[in-house]
Amino acid sequence: MTASPRHVRKRDRPAYLRRRAPGCVKDHVKAAAKTVPGGYVVEAAIDLPTITLAPGTLLGFDVQVNDATGTARTSAVTWNDSTGRAYLDTSHWGVLRLARG
Numbered sequence: 627m628t629a630s631p632r633h634v635r636k637r638d639r640p641a642y643l644r645r646r647a648p649g650c651v652k653d654h655v656k657a658a659a660k661t662v663p664g665g666y667v668v669e670a671a672i673d674l675p676t677i678t679l680a681p682g683t684l685l686g687f688d689v690q691v692n693d694a695t696g697t698a699r700t701s702a703v704t705w706n707d708s709t710g711r712a713y714l715d716t717s718h719w720g721v722l723r724l725a726r727g
Contacts, residue, residue, distance in 0.1 A: 681725055687706070688705050
């Protein structure tokens with residue numbers, strides 16, 4: 627790509643069953659999780675007040691969903707990062723191109 631995505635470091639750990647993980651940044655993030663047959667669904671909305679959003683805008687982005695038993699993580703799935711280190715280094719993020727919905 628010729629355009630460079632805007633990286634906005636926002637990190638949140640939405641709570642499943644209303645338990646929020648330590649180290650969360652909750653400003654500008656709304657999230658919810660619910661149990662469904664075979665697992666759960668997580669939805670999140672991220673307010674980006676410093677960026678003008680328009681079709682074609684590129685955003686650096688990644689998301690990781692962890693599963694745990696008690697306090698032990700048993701699995702994780704990410705959208706783009708295969709290293710598990712996107713929370714430390716935004717170069718592991720993917721790029722979203724916004725489109726009109």
